[in-house]
Amino acid sequence: MRTASAYALLALWIAVYVYLALHAARVFDVLVYSESKLMPKNVEPNIVNNIINNGSKSNSSSNFIFIVIYGPNLSHKLSLINKTLVEEGYNVTSPLTIQYIAQKIYWLKINTILNNYTNKFFNYLNTIYNSTKDNCIKLRELKEAYEAAKRNATALLYATYGAALLNYSTPQTAKFLQYYRNLSKTYGVDAAVRLAADEAYGNVSWLLEGITWRDWAAESSIDLVAERILSARLNSSLIQLARNVTELGVEKYLYLQLASRLPLALRPYIPYVLCVNETGAATDIFRESLLRNLTSEYPPPTMYTIPQAEQLLYGDLYALAIAEGTGVPKLNYSWAVPVSTGILMSQFTEIVTSEVPDIDKTTAIVMLAILLLVFGTLIAPLVVLAEVGLSYLALLGLIYLISPYMPPYYLSVYIAAPVVFALGIDYNLLLLGRYAEERNKGAEPAKAVSAAVGFGKRAVLTSAAVAGLALGSFGFSILPFMQTIGLALALSVILVLATSFTATPALMTVMGDRLFWPRKIEEIRLHEGRSKLLGRSVDFALKYSKILLILFVIITLILIIFIINNIRITTNPISAMPETKNKEALRIAQTYFRNVTALSTTYLVFTRSPNNTVLGYITEIPYYTNYTIFTKGKYYIISLKLSLTSTSDELIYIYDNLTKLRKYGLLYIGGDAGWKHIYYTYIYLYFWHFQLYIILLSVILALMVALRSVMTPLRLVATVLMSMVWGLALNIALFQIVGGQLTYWLQPVVLTTLLVAVGTDYDVFIVSRIREEVERGLDDRSAIRTAIVTTGPIVTGAALILALAFLSIVQSQLTVLQQIGATVAFSAIFDAYIVRPLLVPAIMNLLAKYNWWPSKLHERPR
Incomplete structure (x- = not known):
C-alpha cells in the first residue's frame, strides 16, 4: 500500500466513523427495554391485545401500584400515606381507608339504631307524660286537700286539747277555755273538751270522737281528725288515696303505679315525665346510655378487626396500600415502598442507562493498561484503543441511525461493547504483532505490512466470519428484539473488520516503526519470555x-x-436486579399479601361463554387473586388477576395449566402469561432446540471452507x-x-x-x-x-x-x-x-x- 493511498484510506475511515460517532449519544434515547414492544403481530398475546383493544391501542394509562408500609405505628403512617396519595391525585385503598369506610357504615347503623330507639323512647315518654298529666293534677289536689285537712285537724286539736291541757289562751281559744273550765267541774277532760268545743267552735265534737287527752297530740289522732274533716266531701277510698299520696308524694305514687307495668330499662326515666315534662333531657340520657351499651357490646371496627383490612395487614410489621393512578408517587422510602413490575423495570432501565458509560470507561482504561503491558510501548496502545473506541462509538451511532427501521433492544448496547473491544483489540494485536515479527526478521516496512495483512486475511477474515455467523445467529429468531441483538452484534463484527483492514494497515503504512515509539522495533518481541x-x-x-x-x-x-x-434457571429479570427497597417490598407483598396483590393480568379468550367448570378451575390456579368476564364482539374474555409479577417464572407453569381449558372453547392466552410463554419458547427453547445447531453448523462449515x-x-x-x-x-x-x-x-x-x-x-x-x-x-x-x-x-x-x-x-x-x-x-x-x-x-x-x-x-x- 502506497503512502498516499494509506492517507486517503485513513481519512475516509475517520470521516465515516466520526460521522457515525456523532450520533452515538442519541442511541440511549431510542433503546427499548420492553420485549413486548418488539414482537411480531401474529403472536398469541398480540392477537389477544388486538381483540381487547379492537385493533387500537388503549388510551388508559391508569394502573394499580401496591405500596408496602413498614411498621410500627402503622395507623399513623397509613394516615400520612393516604393524605399524600390523595393530594397527588390517586385513589387509595388501604387498611385505614377500609377502616374509615367500615366505621362510616358502623356509625351510620349505630346512629340509625339510636335515632329509631330514641324517637320511640321520646314518644313513649311523651305518652306517659300525657297520660299521667291529669292524674298528677288530681293527685296533687288530693294531696293538697289532705294536707289542708291535717293542718285544720292539728289546729282543732291544739285549739281544744292543747288549750285545755296546756292552759294556752289566745283570742281564738279564750272562749273555749271559759267553757272548758266551767264544764270540767262537771265532766271529765275528754267530755268537757268536746262540749266546750261545740260551744266555742260549733259542731266539731264528732271530729274529736275517740280522741283522749292522752293521745290527742299523736300523729294518728291528727290523721283521724283530718280524715273526718275530709269525709264531708270525700269517700273513704279517696281519703285513703289522699293519705297514701301525701305519705309517698305524687311522683313516687305514680312511679309505683307505672313501674310494674313498664320494662325494667325504662323505669329510671319515668321520674322525668311525672308531673313535669323533661322528656328531652331523659331522651338525651337514654341516648348516651344506649350508645355506651351498643359500643360496649359491638365495639367500633378497626383495621385489625375488619376481614378486608386484615388482608392488607401483617400484624404491626407491614401494611399494604393500593394506589390507582399514573406515574410513581412520592414516598418516604424508609417506611413506604411502591411495588409494581413497571417501577422495577423502570429502575432496571435506569441502571442500564447509568452503568453503560461507566462500564465503557472502565473497559477503555483496562484495555489501555493491558495494551501497555503487552506492547511495552506507548503509541501502539493509544492508537489501537483510539481505533476501537471510535469503532464502538460508530457502532452506537449506526444503531441509532437505523433505529427507525429496527428499534434497538437494550442488551444490544450492553453486549456489543465488550465484543467490539475484544475483537477490535484482538485483530489489531494480531496484525501489529505480525508486523513487528516480520520487521525483526529483516523485512522492509512495506513487506512487513503486506505479510501482516496477508496473514490477517486468512486469520482475521476467518475469525470475523465465524464471529459474525455466531453472533448474528440471533437474527434467525422470529422475535424482533432478538433480531436487533443479532443485527447489533453482526454490525459490531463488520465495523471492527472494516477497521482492521482499513485504518490499521493504513496506520502501519503511514507510521511504520513509529507505531512502537518510544521503543525501537528491534525491542518489540511481544513478551518473548512467555x-x-x-x-x-x-x-x-x-x-x-x-x-x-x-x-x-x-x-x-x-x-x-x-x-x-x-443448574437452576430463572426467566425473571427482576431476579437479576440488585437488592433494592422495591425488590424487598415485592418479596414482602408476595409473601404476606399474596391473596390481594394482583401484580399481573392474563387474558383468556373463549369462543363461548365459560361454564362453571372453567370458572372453578380458574379459581384453583396457583396465585389466583380474582377474575372478571367481559365480551368483545363474538369473544368471551376472562381477565385473570394473579399475585405474580409480569416477569415471574411461575407464569410459564400458569400458561401450561391454562392450556388444559382449550377443550372448553379457550382460543387464545394473552397478557402476562402469554408473553412469558412467548419469551421462554421462542428464545430459550428455540435456542437450545434449533438456533444452537444453526450456529455450530454454520461455524463448522465456515471453518471447513477457510481451513x-x-x-x-x-x-x-x-x-x-x-x-x-x-x-x-x-x-x-x-x-x-x-x-x-x-x-x-x-x-x-x-x-x-x-x-x-x-x-x-x-x-x-x-x-x-x-x-x-x-x-x-x-x-x-x-x-x-x-x-x-x-x-x-x-x-x-x-x-x-x-x-x-x-x-x-x-x-x-x-x-x-x-x-x-x-x-x-x-x-x-x-x-x-x-x-x-x-x-x-x-x-x-x-x-x-x-x-x-x-x-x-x-x-x-x-
Missing part, C-alpha cells in the same frame, strides 16, 4: 497427548453432570464448547451455589453464542499459523510447536484483553451481566491459557495427518 513457557507447555502436551485428552474429557463429563444436576479441513473445525468447536462447559460450571458454583443467585435464562444463551463467536479467535489464529508453517514445509509436530510459540504470546494477550473486556461488566448491578462477564472472562482465560497450549496441541498431535483431511497438505514433500 514463548519459552509456552514451548515447554507444548512439549509436555505433545509428550502426554493421550493422558491429557482423557483427563480433559473425564473432567468435562463430570462438569456436564454437575451442570445438569445443579480446508474437516477434523480441525470439529476439534476447534469441541474445545470451545469444552471451555464453555468449564465456564458454566464455575458460574453455577460461584453465583448459584455460593452466591445464592439463580442462573438467568439468557446467560447460557449469550454465553454459548459469545464463546463460539469470540472463543474461536485464538484457535483460528493458531491454526492459521500452523497451516502456514506446514505449507512452508514443517511437519505437524514442528508446525504446532512453532505456531503456538510464535503466536502464543499474542493469543494469551488477546485472551487477557477479551477476559478483562467482559470482566468490566461485572461491575454492573445486574446479576445477568455479572454472570455473563465473569463466565466469559474465565472461559476466555481457561481457553487461551489451558486449552490452547495443552489440549489443542495434544489433539492435533493425535490426529496427525487427519488435521488437514481431505486436503493434501500433509502429503506435500517436506
